[in-house]
Structures are given as structure tokens and as C-alpha cells.
Amino acid sequence: MSEFRKSTITGRWVIIAEERSNRPNAFRHYPIEDDPAESCPFCPGHEQMTPAPVLTYSAPGGTNSAWSLRVVPNRFPALRIEGELDQRPSGIYDKMHGLGAHEVVVETPEHQTDMAHYGLPQMVQVFQAYRDRMSDLFKDRRFTYVLAFKNFGSAAGATLSHSHSQLIALPVLPTQLEREIAGASKYHEFRGRCFFCDAVAQELIAGERIVVQNDHFVAFTPFASRFPFELQIIPKTHGAFYWTLTRNQMEGFAEILRDVLRRYKLALKNPPYSYMIHTAPPDYRTPEVFHWHAEIMPKLTEVGGFEWGSGFYINPKPPEEAARILRELELVMNVPERHLLPSPKGRTYGY
Amino acid sequence: MSEFRKSTITGRWVIIAEERSNRPNAFRHYPIEDDPAESCPFCPGHEQMTPAPVLTYSAPGGTNSAWSLRVVPNRFPALRIEGELDQRPSGIYDKMHGLGAHEVVVETPEHQTDMAHYGLPQMVQVFQAYRDRMSDLFKDRRFTYVLAFKNFGSAAGATLSHSHSQLIALPVLPTQLEREIAGASKYHEFRGRCFFCDAVAQELIAGERIVVQNDHFVAFTPFASRFPFELQIIPKTHGAFYWTLTRNQMEGFAEILRDVLRRYKLALKNPPYSYMIHTAPPDYRTPEVFHWHAEIMPKLTEVGGFEWGSGFYINPKPPEEAARILRELELVMNVPERHLLPSPKGRTYGY
Numbered sequence: 001m002s003e004f005r006k007s008t009i010t011g012r013w014v015i016i017a018e019e020r021s022n023r024p025n026a027f028r029h030y031p032i033e034d035d036p037a038e039s040c041p042f043c044p045g046h047e048q049m050t051p052a053p054v055l056t057y058s059a060p061g062g063t064n065s066a067w068s069l070r071v072v073p074n075r076f077p078a079l080r081i082e083g084e085l086d087q088r089p090s091g092i093y094d095k096m097h098g099l100g101a102h103e104v105v106v107e108t109p110e111h112q113t114d115m116a117h118y119g120l121p122q123m124v125q126v127f128q129a130y131r132d133r134m135s136d137l138f139k140d141r142r143f144t145y146v147l148a149f150k151n152f153g154s155a156a157g158a159t160l161s162h163s164h165s166q167l168i169a170l171p172v173l174p175t176q177l178e179r180e181i182a183g184a185s186k187y188h189e190f191r192g193r194c195f196f197c198d199a200v201a202q203e204l205i206a207g208e209r210i211v212v213q214n215d216h217f218v219a220f221t222p223f224a225s226r227f228p229f230e231l232q233i234i235p236k237t238h239g240a241f242y243w244t245l246t247r248n249q250m251e252g253f254a255e256i257l258r259d260v261l262r263r264y265k266l267a268l269k270n271p272p273y274s275y276m277i278h279t280a281p282p283d284y285r286t287p288e289v290f291h292w293h294a295e296i297m298p299k300l301t302e303v304g305g306f307e308w309g310s311g312f313y314i315n316p317k318p319p320e321e322a323a324r325i326l327r328e329l330e331l332v333m334n335v336p337e338r339h340l341l342p343s344p345k346g347r348t349y350g351y
Numbered sequence: 352m353s354e355f356r357k358s359t360i361t362g363r364w365v366i367i368a369e370e371r372s373n374r375p376n377a378f379r380h381y382p383i384e385d386d387p388a389e390s391c392p393f394c395p396g397h398e399q400m401t402p403a404p405v406l407t408y409s410a411p412g413g414t415n416s417a418w419s420l421r422v423v424p425n426r427f428p429a430l431r432i433e434g435e436l437d438q439r440p441s442g443i444y445d446k447m448h449g450l451g452a453h454e455v456v457v458e459t460p461e462h463q464t465d466m467a468h469y470g471l472p473q474m475v476q477v478f479q480a481y482r483d484r485m486s487d488l489f490k491d492r493r494f495t496y497v498l499a500f501k502n503f504g505s506a507a508g509a510t511l512s513h514s515h516s517q518l519i520a521l522p523v524l525p526t527q528l529e530r531e532i533a534g535a536s537k538y539h540e541f542r543g544r545c546f547f548c549d550a551v552a553q554e555l556i557a558g559e560r561i562v563v564q565n566d567h568f569v570a571f572t573p574f575a576s577r578f579p580f581e582l583q584i585i586p587k588t589h590g591a592f593y594w595t596l597t598r599n600q601m602e603g604f605a606e607i608l609r610d611v612l613r614r615y616k617l618a619l620k621n622p623p624y625s626y627m628i629h630t631a632p633p634d635y636r637t638p639e640v641f642h643w644h645a646e647i648m649p650k651l652t653e654v655g656g657f658e659w660g661s662g663f664y665i666n667p668k669p670p671e672e673a674a675r676i677l678r679e680l681e682l683v684m685n686v687p688e689r690h691l692l693p694s695p696k697g698r699t700y701g702y
Contacts, residue, residue, distance in 0.1 A: 026427075094359070098368065305508065
């Protein structure tokens with residue numbers, strides 16, 4: 001029997017409709033493509049194919065020129081760093097100059113790997129790079145927000161296969177964050193507590209939507225999941241700003257995110273996915289209200305006219321069932337790491 | 352140079368970033384699949400494969416059992432018509448019973464055709480069926496809204512290839528409509544006029560975003576288009592409710608929608624697309640404020656982490672350029688209709 005569920009924080013309704021998963025082709029399988037390394041602009045030796053880096057981490061014990069991570073401006077930027085905001089009308093419409101920054105985090109020199117296969121230090125470097133770039137970009141007072149996100153696989157929006165994520169600095173607060181912050185504020189006014197802290201507490205007691213947890217983080221399928229197998233990773237300790245996370249917490253984040261990506265790979269046959277980090281903006285004045293977190297969405301279905309036209313989402317996989325499937329992989333994942341590596345892209349693990 | 356543009360009506364920001372269209376694989380081509388007619392539940396002779404119809408139009412001059420259009424309940428419904436709304440808490444969350452209706456409009460008995468190839472009477476029948484079903488569904492006072500929409504091609508969310516559209520009756524007003532109505536109300540309070548009437552007037556004067564018009568309708572690319580080649584079709588005469596459209600207007604709507612679908616087919620190589628009808632809800636008390644319209648979106652790009660995480664959209668094709676490309680097909684489209692028909696699915700026209 002289907003059910004409407006409302007996201008307390010965004011006000012968004014979703015329809016959890018398990019019957020729909022019986023349709024022919026209800027879930028699709030999108031292959032992960034592989035670009036040739038010879039022409040890959042993110043491979044070592046091809047550094048001249050990208051703009052000059054804004055951040056480089058050296059490979060430990062490598063030669064002077066060996067790097068383990070680079071951040072470069074996007075060659076095809078959605079936004080540019082020059083100019084002022086300059087909001088102005090165009091008849092009844094509004095527009096402004098495309099001010100911002102668009103950077104690419106080349107997460108590893110290795111062409112043939114993906115995040116689910118990283119060692120923990122490599123994972124930690126990526127999250128360190130987000131933090132370092134956010135700190136630097138926020139020195140520019142024209143930027144209100146920086147969104148860190150990753151697309152894996154072309155069906156999730158990636159145009160290159162070499163493992164990378166992106167940062168977009170924006171002069172205005174994104175709508176999605178505006179809504180989450182407004183939802184969190186309303187909840188805080190009414191209950192006097194952080195919604196996300198309450199959600200973590202309720203989820204841990206109920207257990208049915210928990211996928212995995214460690215000392216610092218919990219990963220669960222949201223009550224009002226828009227998409228099958230959508231996940232949230234929330235720090236157990238309250239904190240509004242991503243960039244205040246300690247080294248220990250960052251290791252915990254690296255560990256849990258890699259864990260859920262491996263679960264996706266095993267349970268969903270190496271699906272494309274996107275993740276994004278939702279932090280409070282730097283000028284946020286009520287840090288007790290908002291709680292930073294990550295959202296992760298595998299691409300298994302298409303969004304169509306109903307979703308675009310209504311703003312509602314039909315999710316054919318109840319989040320409780322998605323969580324159970326991902327959670328029950330636990331034992332399988334306890335094999336030694338060397339059995340997980342290396343695995344060619346586009347394949348599931350060989351066991 | 353990229354540009355932020357704001358939708359006056361939804362408040363949504365988009366980033367028009369032409370540079371992004373130079374990326375490798377910026378636009379994708381999704382093939383239109385074809386299911387075998389033998390197992391198609393929408394083909395004549397297979398009527399027992401669907402639930403009993405809620406509406407049937409007879410084929411003119413056909414035998415008693417010949418139909419030209421059928422509306423049947425969806426075999427895999429997102430919502431069901433039984434029960435009460437029954438909103439209730441689940442700890443800090445809210446849920447309610449999946450009350451609603453989910454119907455399929457089988458638009459034609461012909462398995463091998465698509466809407467761009469319909470004769471005008473067939474087009475008109477489809478829009479007549481939306482109206483008839485809305486009237487009937489709104490007799491049920493539990494329903495607040497009916498969304499009529501169509502997905503063409505599996506990449507746009509269709510699971511069967513036989514030409515069809517869908518109706519979903521909802522017990523709550525969809526978020527997207529809520530936002531459009533709120534935006535239109537704000538504009539009306541401030542300017543004392545209908546936003547959509549003003550938009551039509553401004554677009555017709557500017558001309559640069561117009562694709563095609565007839566006596567009753569105008570089709571243009573919205574100033575803040577989320578997606579490449581997205582279109583709106585707006586009636587030139589103010590009207591809040593889709594179902595008040597006269598026979599003449601319905602013919603005008605059929606003509607202009609078929610025209611833009613043919614332009615998509617020619618210019619974009621038979622792309623998947625979705626369209627949806629946005630009408631005011633039946634209990635709407637200020638019909639001078641809202642203006643019904645259709646939105647049409649071809650599927651040419653993927654939505655990724657930036658869009659999901661920010662609620663902003665990056666559109667690599669300026670709507671002025673998209674409109675020019677579609678508009679300049681005019682002469683090509685003036686060939687006699689027999690040259691357009693029949694054309695196998697998955698191919699562009701042969702000239």
C-alpha cells in the first residue's frame with residue numbers, strides 16, 4: 001500500500017509506492033564508462049591540459065613533481081570569478097552576471113580507480129581539499145556559499161571518468177539550503193532543539209533505516225527518501241559548519257562514506273551516484289539550528305513529467321527495505337581489503 | 352559569459368552557461384525504444400491486459416468495439432483510490448495514506464506512432480480526455496489536484512513505448528503548483544496584473560524567445576529555462592483553469608503542441624521528452640491571478656549533484672539560441688503532411 005511521506009526539513013512530499021517496483025524496467029542499470037587514459041586531462045603528465053592548480057597535495061615520499069591530489073579551475077566553468085554581481089531587471093525578469101567559481105578536485109593520480117576503492121588516507125585528502133578550498137574561497141566576500149559535490153558515472157552527470165569531485169562557489173544561497181535552513185529554524189523554534197540531532201536519535205532507536213554507523217557518523221535512508229537507496233550521513237555531534245570537523249571526525253567521515261559506496265557497488269551493481277555536502281553558510285548566525293550532513297543518491301530511475309510537474313517524487317523502494325538490503329551486506333564487507341582491490345570499473349566485485 | 356537568471360514565478364535561479372555546451376558529451380542522445388506489439392497491453396485485442404477503462408472514445412465509423420482512445424487505471428499505481436487521507440505522525444515525521452488515482456491515457460490504437468505524427472483530431476481527443484477525466488475525478492471531494500503529463504521515451508521515464516500519457520489525482524496541492532501560485536499572487540499584488548499575461552506580451556514584443564504562435568497560443572523558451580530547449584505554451588487569453596478551454600482553443604493547443612514536438616524531432620533527433628499541464632486547482636478562488644499553461648522538456652542532459660544539492664540548474668543552451676534553432680525550422684516544416692508520415696520511431700524525418 002503506498003504512502004505519502006513529508007520531509008520535515010524541506011517540506012517536500014514523496015510517495016513511497018512499492019507496487020511501482022513491479023513494473024517492467026522499474027530500475028535501470030547504467031554502465032560506468034571508462035575514458036582512455038592517453039587523452040585524460042586529469043592523469044599525471046597531462047597537467048598542462050588543465051588550468052594551473054589552485055591547490056596541490058604532494059604524494060608522500062614521491063618525487064618533487066608527484067602529486068596525490070590537485071584542485072584546478074574547471075575548463076568549462078558554469079561561473080567565473082571576474083566581475084561584480086550586478087543584479088538587474090530585464091523587463092519583468094531578473095538576471096545577474098555569472099559570478100562564482102567552479103573548481104575540479106582531481107582526487108587521485110590513478111586513472112583506473114574510484115572512490116569505493118580508495119585507501120582511507122586518499123579519502124581523507126579529498127575532504128581536506130574541500131575544507132581548504134572552502135576556507136580560501138570564503139576569503140572572497142562576494143561568495144555566500146560553496147557547494148562540494150561529486151558525480152560518478154555519466155548517467156549521474158560526470159563527463160570524465162577519472163575520479164573527481166567539484167566545488168561551486170555561489171554569490172547567493174542555493175534554494176535547497178535556504179529551504180533546509182528555514183525548515184530547521186521552524187523546527188528549532190517549535191521544539192527548541194536541532195532537527196538533525198532529533199532525527200539521529202530517533203533513527204538510532206528505531207534502527208530500521210540505519211545502514212551503518214561509527215563513532216562519529218551515522219548513515220541512514222531518510223524517512224522521506226526521494227530516490228531508491230538515497231542516503232544521508234549525519235555527524236553524531238552537532239555542528240553547523242563542515243569546515244569545523246576535526247581530523248578524527250574527518251577519518252570517521254571518510255570511513256563511513258567509503259563503506260556506503262562499497263555497499264552501493266555490491267548491492268546495486270556499481271551504480272552511478274552523486275553526493276553533495278550541505279553545510280551552513282559562513283555568515284550563518286544561529287549555529288545551534290543547522291547541522292551539516294552529506295546526501296548520497298545512486299542513479300537507478302529516471303525523473304519524469306510527474307516529478308518535474310509536481311515537485312513530488314514517486315519512490316518505488318521503501319527506505320526501510322533499502323536500508324535492510326544495504327545493512328545486511330555487513331558480513332560480506334568484512335573480507336580483507338586486498339580482496340576488494342583492484343576491480344575494473346563497470347563490474348561488481350568478484351565475489 | 353554565463354549569467355544567473357531568476358524565474359519570477361517560481362523564484363528558482365538558473366545559470367545559463369554557454370561555455371558548458373563545449374564540454375565533451377555536453378548533450379546526449381537517448382534512443383527511443385520500441386516494445387513488441389505482440390505483448391503490448393495498450394494494443395487493440397489486448398484490452399484484457401489492463402484494468403477496465405474509465406473512459407473510452409469510439410473510433411468514428413468503426414465497429415462497435417473499435418476505439419480511438421481509452422483511459423484505464425494504472426496497473427502499477429503510485430496511489431490508490433480507496434480510503435481516507437489519515438495524516439498522522441511517525442515520531443518527528445509525518446505520513447499519510449497513499450490516497451489518489453493514477454490513470455493511463457492510451458492515446459491511440461496504433462502501436463507504431465507517436466504524438467508528433469498524430470492527425471489533429473487525434474491530438475484534440477487526448478486533450479479532451481484530460482478534461483473529461485479531470486471533471487470526473489474532481490467529483491471526488493478528496494482530490495485537490497489532477498496532474499496531466501506525458502513521458503515519451505524511457506530516458507524521460509516512460510516504461511512502455513505505445514503512445515500514452517498519465518493523470519495523477521492528488522489529495523494535496525503539488526509543491527510546484529503551490530510555488531507557481533504563490534509567485535503569481537505576489538506579482539499580482541505588486542503589479543495588479545497576471546504575470547503570465549505580462550510575460551506573453553513581453554515575449555511577443557521581444558521576439559527572441561518565441562518559437563511559434565497561432566491565434567490562441569504562443570510557444571516560447573522561458574527566460575529562466577532549467578533545461579536546453581525547454582518550452583512553455585501559454586494561452587493568449589487569460590484563463591486559470593485548463594478545463595474551461597473551448598473547442599477552438601483546444602484545436603489551437605493541439606496544433607501548437609504537435610508543431611513543437613515536430614520541431615524537437617527535427618532539430619534534436621527524436622529526443623525523449625516530458626510535458627505537463629499546470630492548471631489552477633478547482634477550488635481556486637482568485638482566477639484572475641493564475642494562468643494555465645503547458646511545460647515541455649526534452650531530455651538531453653543529466654541532472655547531477657549540483658542541481659540536486661543546490662536546487663539551481665545549469666543550462667548550457669541559452670533559451671534565445673534554443674528558440675532561434677527551433678524557430679528557423681519553420682520553412683522545413685511547411686512540407687505537406689504526407690511527407691511527414693509515417694516515420695519509424697527512433698529516426699529523424701527523412702529529409
